[in-house]
Amino acid sequence: xxxxxxxxxxxxxxxxxxxxxxxxTVKTVGDVLDYxxxxxxxxxxxxxxxxxxxxxxxxxxxxxxxxIQNGDEFAIFPPVTGG
Amino acid sequence: MIRxxxxxxxxxxxxxxxxxxxxxxxxxxxxxxxxxxxxHTKEDNTRVCAMTLEHYPxxxxxxxxxxxxxxxxxxxxxxxxxxxxxxxxxxxxNIVLVVTASAHRQAAFESAQFLMDFLKTKAPFWKLEExxxxxGSWVDARESDDDALSKWEK
Numbered sequence: 001x002x003x004x005x006x007x008x009x010x011x012x013x014x015x016x017x018x019x020x021x022x023x024x025t026v027k028t029v030g031d032v033l034d035y036x037x038x039x040x041x042x043x044x045x046x047x048x049x050x051x052x053x054x055x056x057x058x059x060x061x062x063x064x065x066x067x068i069q070n071g072d073e074f075a076i077f078p079p080v081t082g083g
Numbered sequence: 084m085i086r087x088x089x090x091x092x093x094x095x096x097x098x099x100x101x102x103x104x105x106x107x108x109x110x111x112x113x114x115x116x117x118x119x120x121x122x123h124t125k126e127d128n129t130r131v132c133a134m135t136l137e138h139y140p141x142x143x144x145x146x147x148x149x150x151x152x153x154x155x156x157x158x159x160x161x162x163x164x165x166x167x168x169x170x171x172x173x174x175x176x177n178i179v180l181v182v183t184a185s186a187h188r189q190a191a192f193e194s195a196q197f198l199m200d201f202l203k204t205k206a207p208f209w210k211l212e213e214x215x216x217x218x219g220s221w222v223d224a225r226e227s228d229d230d231a232l233s234k235w236e237k
Contacts, residue, residue, distance in 0.1 A: 006139055007209035008221045052224075056207070059142035075139060075207075079224030082136065082167065082208025083116055083179050083199060 001068070003036070006077035009053065012046040022068075029055050030064035032074060052079060084163065085147040087138065089170040091177055101162050101182055108161045108184040112191035114199055116179035118172045129214035134222075136169045136178070139207035143167070150201045154183070157197070158190040165198060167206065171213075200231045 004017045026035050033055070037044045047053065055062045056075040068074065094115055102108050118134055151163050164182040172178060181198045185191045210222040 004139070006207065007137055007211070010137075056139070056142055059139070059145050061205075075142065077139070077207060078209065078221065080204065080207050081210045081222045081224050082138070082206050083203035 001032070001070070002073050003032075004073065004075040006075065008078055009046055009076050013042060027067060028064065029057060029062045029066045029068060029074075032068060033064075033076075047076070053077065054079060084165075085144060085151060086164075086166045087140075087143050087147070088166065088168060091168070092166050092180055094177070094180060097164060097166065097180060098182055101164050101184060105161055105184070107186060109186045110188040110191045111182060111184045112188070112195040113180065113182045114195050115177055116199075118174050118176045118178055120174040129216050129218065131212045132215050133171055133173045133213040135171045135211045135213065135219070137209045137211065138167075138169045142207050146206050147202065150198060150205065153201070154194045154198055158183075158185065158194040160185050160190060160194055163194070163198070165202070167202070167208065169208065197235055200228075200235060203228045204232045 001020050001022055002017060003020050005013050005015065010016050020036070022032065022035060026032055033047055037047050054077055057066055057068065058073050094113065098111060098113060102111060147165050147167065151165060154160065154163060160183055162184040164180065166180040168178055179202070181195050181202070183191045183194045183198065185194070211219045212222055213219050
């Protein structure tokens with residue numbers, strides 16, 4: 001699955017996007033975040049419980065229990081500050 | 084219509100282009116967001132002197148189009164224009180333009196405010212402030228923006 005990072009998540013994780021191979025047990029948005037947290041200290045910290053983050057699935061805001069599918073575009077970013 | 088662009092825009096030219104030839108329009112409301120002249124000095128004596136707006140290409144256009152559609156369903160609008168810039172900007176530069184046109188002023192006023200409130204909390208843009216030493220820091224979201232949005236919930 002393609003995972004995109006924006007703003008401080010991009011700078012913290014060190015890339016704007018990456019292709020992640022997910023195990024079959026990963027079924028929801030929350031599962032993806034849990035899986036990413038196991039990828040190393042940088043991920044665990046950037047996606048820590050104390051951080052306020054938003055997730056978009058195929059360019060729509062997503063909830064933690066939304067189901068993911070192969071080929072989805074998954075984006076993680078902080079609350080927006082445009083305008 | 085929505086536009087996401089790096090370039091500056093000419094407010095007068097945009098409004099003229101929108102109203103030209105449409106005599107059903109009785110009132111136009113516009114809002115222009117600018118980069119503030121940040122004269123606040125931070126704790127370490129550095130000063131913010133520019134900002135860079137990052138966005139999520141694709142989702143930005145999608146969200147802005149949805150926001151426009153919602154406004155058009157809610158108010159009788161003749162036309163809507165949203166322009167949002169990205170990239171590096173200095174104080175005084177335009178960031179965002181919202182223009183609404185309707186037969187009557189109330190729809191134009193209300194929908195322009197609605198569009199700005201939605202855009203501030205839903206459009207995927209992030210501000211990176213740059214200080215006079217070249218260091219960047221990400222701007223935190225404000226709760227007051229969420230409060231502004233909640234007043235439109237019916």
